[in-house]
Amino acid sequence: MVANLSAGSSSIDYDELVKEDRIHSRLYYDEAIFQQELEQVWYRQWVFIGHDSEVPNRGDYRTGMIGRQPIIICRGDDDKVRVFMNRCRHRGMTLCQLKKGNSGGFVCPYHGWTYKNTGEVNKIPLEETYGTQLDRNSVNLIEVARLDSYRGFLFASLSAEGRPLMENLGLAKDNIDRFCAMSPTGEITLNHGVYRMKIRANWKMWIENSADGYHVMSTHGSNMYLNAMFGDEQDKKKGGGAGLFNELTARDLGNGHAELDMRPMRRKIGMMATGEWDGKVDEQAVADYKQSMVDFYGKEKAEQILIDGPAHAIVFPNLFIILQELRWSVPVSPDETYIYYAPALLKGAPDEINTMRLREDEGAYGPAGFQLSDDIEVWQRNYSGLDARMNEWILMSRGMGNDRWVDDEGATVEGHLSELNQRTQWAHYKDVMTGKYS
Amino acid sequence: MALDFRKIEQFLFREARLADENAYDDWFALWDDHEETVYWVPCNHDDVDPERELSIIYDNISRLNLRLKRVQTGMAWTQEPKSRVRRIIGNIEISELENELIEVGANFQATEVRVNVNTPFFWHGRYIYHLRPEGEGFKIRLKKVLLLNNDQEMTQLTFLV
Numbered sequence: 001m002v003a004n005l006s007a008g009s010s011s012i013d014y015d016e017l018v019k020e021d022r023i024h025s026r027l028y029y030d031e032a033i034f035q036q037e038l039e040q041v042w043y044r045q046w047v048f049i050g051h052d053s054e055v056p057n058r059g060d061y062r063t064g065m066i067g068r069q070p071i072i073i074c075r076g077d078d079d080k081v082r083v084f085m086n087r088c089r090h091r092g093m094t095l096c097q098l099k100k101g102n103s104g105g106f107v108c109p110y111h112g113w114t115y116k117n118t119g120e121v122n123k124i125p126l127e128e129t130y131g132t133q134l135d136r137n138s139v140n141l142i143e144v145a146r147l148d149s150y151r152g153f154l155f156a157s158l159s160a161e162g163r164p165l166m167e168n169l170g171l172a173k174d175n176i177d178r179f180c181a182m183s184p185t186g187e188i189t190l191n192h193g194v195y196r197m198k199i200r201a202n203w204k205m206w207i208e209n210s211a212d213g214y215h216v217m218s219t220h221g222s223n224m225y226l227n228a229m230f231g232d233e234q235d236k237k238k239g240g241g242a243g244l245f246n247e248l249t250a251r252d253l254g255n256g257h258a259e260l261d262m263r264p265m266r267r268k269i270g271m272m273a274t275g276e277w278d279g280k281v282d283e284q285a286v287a288d289y290k291q292s293m294v295d296f297y298g299k300e301k302a303e304q305i306l307i308d309g310p311a312h313a314i315v316f317p318n319l320f321i322i323l324q325e326l327r328w329s330v331p332v333s334p335d336e337t338y339i340y341y342a343p344a345l346l347k348g349a350p351d352e353i354n355t356m357r358l359r360e361d362e363g364a365y366g367p368a369g370f371q372l373s374d375d376i377e378v379w380q381r382n383y384s385g386l387d388a389r390m391n392e393w394i395l396m397s398r399g400m401g402n403d404r405w406v407d408d409e410g411a412t413v414e415g416h417l418s419e420l421n422q423r424t425q426w427a428h429y430k431d432v433m434t435g436k437y438s
Numbered sequence: 439m440a441l442d443f444r445k446i447e448q449f450l451f452r453e454a455r456l457a458d459e460n461a462y463d464d465w466f467a468l469w470d471d472h473e474e475t476v477y478w479v480p481c482n483h484d485d486v487d488p489e490r491e492l493s494i495i496y497d498n499i500s501r502l503n504l505r506l507k508r509v510q511t512g513m514a515w516t517q518e519p520k521s522r523v524r525r526i527i528g529n530i531e532i533s534e535l536e537n538e539l540i541e542v543g544a545n546f547q548a549t550e551v552r553v554n555v556n557t558p559f560f561w562h563g564r565y566i567y568h569l570r571p572e573g574e575g576f577k578i579r580l581k582k583v584l585l586l587n588n589d590q591e592m593t594q595l596t597f598l599v
Contacts, residue, residue: 099589192492193481193482193486195492196589196590198591198593219515221511221513222508226504226508226511229507230504230507338591358489358490358496359496362493362496366494370505370508373594373595373596374515376594381515384554
């Protein structure tokens, strides 16, 4: 039975590889499956590509990738944000080499074709010698098939067909709202630097881990220790296995989106989201921040926002909204993934609060962060372990058969650090890969 | 003040060796217990504004202490077991700053070997130190690490760079 499923067999039967309580390792390492994922997931679904605050001014651009395809996100001279394939229409060179910048347009160094930052072809050297062979209206830069945004979050799809962005986001929209709600203007900015990580693991290991409450006590054992020894009162209440951390719930948001809901824990502790890492925050800045929140939202709502804190959810297939940061992934190969980690600052908040967010980010995340470095280590060891193939099943059954309920917003919820989130991701993955969801 | 190049060079070599050998307590003792002390690895480019932009590391003395405590818990998996590291320092340049501080620039190349990864990791860049003379030696007020690849996709960086 097992041998039929393993890599090398000609057929890929997703119903056999993805079971409700377990999934087969081949889903991570098989090159043929990876190629199908590019087509079914990365070139068909809505994929997160960035935030419009990364290109605030006319002419600003930022390069990126959708799956393996290079793109340029660019705000044109007409103030409209477009996403182009990073490819000259003549002979196919990448047009833009830099990570970001500002320009009136793009120049291909090969034969000197140029394009405006709105995508129209501008100069074609010796154009007259084409005679009737070239219609210049047919060689503008190619744009992604669909581009849409919500609160500045940019999503693109390379498929003209498919459900609208907001329908795909569904309940996950609320997580974007809660992330932005930490701002006293309701707006965030994302152009304050980014961690670019290269990880020797499959992209799906990252989305599993991102919605997983169960790993924290062990993977982040070193941090639990620091919190217990050197943390403030809030840190100590969160605790390890016996602490209020167990109050986190797994929320199935539908369409493969999943939340690790911190609110039950935060409401019990009465946490206030002003500065939760080990740095010291200017008391006056905290007071000013709270006041600016009250001014914008009103007292009751502002307090609820601060207690509930920012969101912690993963939007299938590649956006992770977590605390003060947005993260997104780019698949490279079955065994390599690039992940981008960018702190969002709160427009209108005191400078000290935003600087604090940067210090929080640096403490926890990035190549040297106290948490992320160990997350990456476990993903990499997770991938290496798949080489052992006597029994290739991976267990996702934690929480099955326990209490589950549907909350006021319509999400299915399980407690006790359930693996509901991973199961819902895989169930959706199967629907996407078999064409049931598009 | 006449700058004793040999003494400064020897201090850099000692600092590098203690970092290479994960000698956390001895390495931490080289740092200046001062509110302006910073261990800094900029991200994305060299001239980061730390008030508005992200760094890979921007530790004050308190967080640097926590960083070293963490890798000694036995649960910081990236450093279990510890990286094996050796680095070469060269092209050392020295100048005097105000407040009696000495600025030292030096290029470095470090080779890191990690558990279960057969291919070594190579790290390159330039160090900028601000050293405060104390007694016969120095205390580190600033160590800024300008990585050549700070705008590229990179792996974890959890040895003492």
